[in-house]
Amino acid sequence: MMASDIGSNSGRRVRAASTWRRFREDWRVFAENRMAVFGLVLILLFGVMAISHPVLRATVWKASLYNPVTGYDMMVMHPAPPSTTHLLGTDGLGRDVLSMLLAATTPTFIVGIAAALSAALIGTTVGVVSAYYGGIIDAVLMHLADAFLMLPAPLFMVIVGMRFREIGPVPLGLIYGVIAGAGGAAIVMRSHALTVVARPFIEAARIAGGGNRHIILTHIVPHMLPLAALYMMLAVTGAVVADAFISFWGFSRGYLNWGTVIYSSFVYSSYLATGVEWHVLIPPSIALSTFAAAFYLVSRGLHRVADPRLRQR
Amino acid sequence: MIGYLLKRLLSSLVALFIFLTFMFFVTEIMIPGDFTTQFALTHDREAREKIQQELGIDLPLGQRYLHWVRRLLGGSLGTSFYGDPVAEVLKGLIPYTLLVFFTGTVIAFLFGQWLGRVVAWRGPGLFSGTATLSAIALYTAFPPWLSFLATYFFARRLSWFRSPFGGNPFDGFRQAMWLGFSLTPQTVMLYMVGTSVAIWLILIVVNKGLGRLLRRRLPALLGIPLFIAGLVGVWFACGFGPQALDVLSVAGLPILTYVLLSFGETMLVMRTSMVDNLKEDYVSLARAKGLPERAIRDRHAARNALLPVFSRLVISLPYLLTGLVIIEDVLDWPGISGALFTSLYQQDIPVVMGALLVVGVLSALARLSLDVLYVYLDPRLSAVGGIRHGTERLRRGG
Numbered sequence: 001m002m003a004s005d006i007g008s009n010s011g012r013r014v015r016a017a018s019t020w021r022r023f024r025e026d027w028r029v030f031a032e033n034r035m036a037v038f039g040l041v042l043i044l045l046f047g048v049m050a051i052s053h054p055v056l057r058a059t060v061w062k063a064s065l066y067n068p069v070t071g072y073d074m075m076v077m078h079p080a081p082p083s084t085t086h087l088l089g090t091d092g093l094g095r096d097v098l099s100m101l102l103a104a105t106t107p108t109f110i111v112g113i114a115a116a117l118s119a120a121l122i123g124t125t126v127g128v129v130s131a132y133y134g135g136i137i138d139a140v141l142m143h144l145a146d147a148f149l150m151l152p153a154p155l156f157m158v159i160v161g162m163r164f165r166e167i168g169p170v171p172l173g174l175i176y177g178v179i180a181g182a183g184g185a186a187i188v189m190r191s192h193a194l195t196v197v198a199r200p201f202i203e204a205a206r207i208a209g210g211g212n213r214h215i216i217l218t219h220i221v222p223h224m225l226p227l228a229a230l231y232m233m234l235a236v237t238g239a240v241v242a243d244a245f246i247s248f249w250g251f252s253r254g255y256l257n258w259g260t261v262i263y264s265s266f267v268y269s270s271y272l273a274t275g276v277e278w279h280v281l282i283p284p285s286i287a288l289s290t291f292a293a294a295f296y297l298v299s300r301g302l303h304r305v306a307d308p309r310l311r312q313r
Numbered sequence: 314m315i316g317y318l319l320k321r322l323l324s325s326l327v328a329l330f331i332f333l334t335f336m337f338f339v340t341e342i343m344i345p346g347d348f349t350t351q352f353a354l355t356h357d358r359e360a361r362e363k364i365q366q367e368l369g370i371d372l373p374l375g376q377r378y379l380h381w382v383r384r385l386l387g388g389s390l391g392t393s394f395y396g397d398p399v400a401e402v403l404k405g406l407i408p409y410t411l412l413v414f415f416t417g418t419v420i421a422f423l424f425g426q427w428l429g430r431v432v433a434w435r436g437p438g439l440f441s442g443t444a445t446l447s448a449i450a451l452y453t454a455f456p457p458w459l460s461f462l463a464t465y466f467f468a469r470r471l472s473w474f475r476s477p478f479g480g481n482p483f484d485g486f487r488q489a490m491w492l493g494f495s496l497t498p499q500t501v502m503l504y505m506v507g508t509s510v511a512i513w514l515i516l517i518v519v520n521k522g523l524g525r526l527l528r529r530r531l532p533a534l535l536g537i538p539l540f541i542a543g544l545v546g547v548w549f550a551c552g553f554g555p556q557a558l559d560v561l562s563v564a565g566l567p568i569l570t571y572v573l574l575s576f577g578e579t580m581l582v583m584r585t586s587m588v589d590n591l592k593e594d595y596v597s598l599a600r601a602k603g604l605p606e607r608a609i610r611d612r613h614a615a616r617n618a619l620l621p622v623f624s625r626l627v628i629s630l631p632y633l634l635t636g637l638v639i640i641e642d643v644l645d646w647p648g649i650s651g652a653l654f655t656s657l658y659q660q661d662i663p664v665v666m667g668a669l670l671v672v673g674v675l676s677a678l679a680r681l682s683l684d685v686l687y688v689y690l691d692p693r694l695s696a697v698g699g700i701r702h703g704t705e706r707l708r709r710g711g
Contacts, residue, residue, distance in 0.1 A: 035445075035446075035449075096329070111488065141608070143327050143328050143331060144322065144331060146324070146325065146327075146328035146331075147328045147329070147331035147332035147335065148332075149328075149629060149630060149631055150328065150329065150332045150634075150672065150673045150676040150677065151332060151335075151336070151631065152634045152638045153631065153635055154635055154638065154639060154671065155635075155638060155654075156339070157340060158654070158657070159340065159344060159657065160343070161341070161344050162344055162345075162658075163343040163344060163345060183631060184437070184629070184631065188628060188629065197711065209472050221612075236452060238632070238635075241455060241456070242635075244455060245456075245457070245639060248457055258455075262455075262457070262458070273510040277656055281382075281458075281461070285452040285455055285458035285461075288449065288455045288458070289454045289458060292453040292454075292455070293449055293450060296449060296453045300581070302555045303549065
C-alpha cells in the first residue's frame with residue numbers, strides 16, 4: 001500500500017517534470033520564430049486594449065460623451081474628424097470611435113476563445129476517434145468532415161445571424177468552432193492521430209490491458225495537443241473574420257464588434273453625403289486585420305512545434 | 314489511377330449530398346418565416362396561404378425534402394419560387410464566379426509558389442522580410458476592407474479597372490460594345506476560361522517538345538508574355554477580342570482582390586517547405602554536379618517543395634471559397650454569392666440549394682484536381698500503387 005503510494009507519487013513527479021521539460025523545449029522551438037513572438041506581443045497589446053476601456057471610462061472619460069453605444073458630444077458636428085477630445089473622431093451618430101474600438105476588443109476575444117475551444121475539442125475528438133476505431137466509424141466521420149469542408153463558414157454564420165439577431169459572442173464563437181473543427185481540423189487531426197496510433201507504445205498499452213478510453217485519453221490525446229493548439233489559433237482568425245462579417249452586414253446586434261463599427265462608417269455616414277467616413281472605417285479595419293494576423297503568426301510558430309518533421313532541423 | 318479517381322469522385326459525391334442535405338434543413342429550420350413572409354405587408358393571410366399551396370411549401374418538412382431529393386436525382390434543380398427554372402438562373406451566374414475563382418486561384422497559386430521559392434532561395438533579408446510580412450498581412454486582412462482598398466487604389470486612383478459597384482451587372486460593361494454583339498458576357502467569360510486552359514496546355518506540350526529536342530525549356534520570363542500574347546491573339550482572332558478586354562477591365566478588380574487575399578498561404582507554405590528542402594542532400598548533390606543555380610532551384614528543390622503546398626491547399630479550400638463569397642458580395646460582382654445571399658433573404662429555397670450545389674461542386678472539383686496534380690508531381694505514388702499512402706499524406710496537411 002505504502003510502497004505503491006510512493007511509487008505513484010514519484011511517478012507523478014517524474015511525469016510533471018517531463019511535461020515541464022517538454023513545454024520548455026516547445027517554447028524554445030516556438031521562440032526561435034521571431035514573427036510568432038511578435039504575434040504574441042500583438043495579442044498582449046490587444047489584451048491591454050480590452051482592459052483599458054473600462055479603466056478609461058471609470059477614470060478619464062465622461063460617460064455621456066464616451067459611451068460606445070449612446071455617447072454624444074453636443075459641442076461638435078458629427079461625424080467629426082480626429083481632435084484632442086475625440087482622438088479618432090466620431091461617427092455619424094456622434095459616438096467616439098476610439099471608445100467603440102476599445103469596447104469591441106473584449107467581445108472579439110470572447111468570440112475567438114469560444115471558437116478556439118470548440119474547434120479544438122471537436123477536431124481532436126473526431127480526429128482521434130476516427131483514427132483509433134477506423135472502419136465504418138472512420139468512413140462516416142470522414143465523409144461528414146468532407147461535407148463540412150465544402151461549407152463557406154461566413155454563409156452559415158449569416159444564417160445564424162438571421163435567425164438569432166441578439167446572439168451573444170459565446171454561442172456565436174462556439175457555433176463557428178464546431179464548423180471549423182468538424183471540417184479541415186478533423187481531417188488533419190485524424191491523419192496525425194493515425195501516425196500516433198501506429199506507434200509501438202499504443203500496442204504496448206493495449207497488451208498491458210488498457211481500455212479504449214484509457215488509451216485514447218492518456219496516450220493519444222497528449223500527442224495531439226500541439227496540433228490542437230495550432231487549430232485553435234486558426235479558428236480564432238476565422239471566427240473573428242466571420243463574426244465581423246455578419247455585423248458588417250448589420251445582422252447580429254447583440255454586442256459591439258469591429259464589424260459593427262465598419263458598418264456604421266457606411267450606414268451612418270455624413271449628412272453631407274461625402275461617401276464613406278474614412279476615419280471611422282480605417283481604425284476598426286486595421287484592428288480587425290491585425291488581430292487576425294496576430295493569431296495567424298502564433299499559429300505559424302505552433303506549426304513548427306507541432307510538426308516533428310520540421311523540428312528535427 | 315483511374316480507379317482511384319473514380320473512388321475519390323464517388324466519395325466527393327457522397328460528401329456533396331451530405332452537405333446539401335445539411336444545408337437544406339439548416340435553411341428551412343433556422344430562418345424564421347418562409348418565402349411568403351416578404352409579402353406580409355401587401356397580401357392578407359389567405360392570399361399567402363394560396364401562394365404557399367401553389368409552391369408546395371405548406372407540406373411537412375420531410376415531404377419537401379423527399380420532393381427535393383427526387384427532383385435532384387431526376388437531374389432537375391426545380392424552379393425558383395419566382396417561376397424561372399433554377400438551372401437557367403444559375404447558368405447566367407456561374408460564368409462570373411468561374412472566371413474569378415478559376416483565374417484567381419491559378420494566378421494566386423502560381424504567384425504564391427514563385428514568390429515563396431524566390432524568398433526561400435534568397436534567404437533572410439529585407440526583401441524576404443517585406444514579402445513575408447505583406448503576404449501575412451494580405452492573407453489575414455478583413456476581406457471587405459481589402460476590397461475597399463483595392464477599389465480605392467486600382468479603380469478610383471489608378472483607374473486600371475472599372476469598379477463593378479452599382480448593382481446592375483451591365484453598368485460596369487460598355488453598353489455600346491455589347492449591343493450589336495452576338496454573344497452574351499457570360500459566353501465570352503466561358504470562352505476566356507476555355508482559351509486560357511487550351512493555350513496553357515499547348516505551351517506545356519511545346520515546352521516538353523523543346524526540352525526533348527533542344528534540351529532547353531522556355532524561361533518563365535519569356536513564357537508569360539508569350540502566354541498573354543497568344544491568349545489575346547486568339548481572342549481577337551475568334552472575334553470577341555474587344556469584348557473580352559472589356560470583361561477583364563471590370564473582372565480585373567475582383568480577380569485582383571481575390572489573388573491578393575489568397576496567395577499568402579501558398580507563399581508561406583512554399584517558403585517553409587523550400588527552406589527545408591534546400592538543406593537536403595540531393596540539393597547539395599545537384600550543386601556538386603555543377604548544375605546551374607536556376608535548375609537546382611526550379612527543377613530539384615521546388616518540385617519536392619510543392620507537395621506540402623498542395624496538401625495545405627486542400628485544407629484551405631473553404632478559406633478560399635469564403636474569400637470568394639465575401640469579395641463577390643462586397644464588390645457587387647454578380648456571381649453565385651450575390652444570388653445565394655439574396656435568395657437566402659427571400660427564402661427562395663430552390664435557388665439557394667442550386668447555388669450551394671455550385672459551391673460544393675467547385676470545392677469538390679478543386680479537390681479532385683489537386684489530387685491529380687499531387688500524383689503527377691510525386692510519381693512515387695503512382696509507381697508503387699501506394700496511392701493510399703499518398704492520400705494519407707495529402708490529408709495530413711502542411
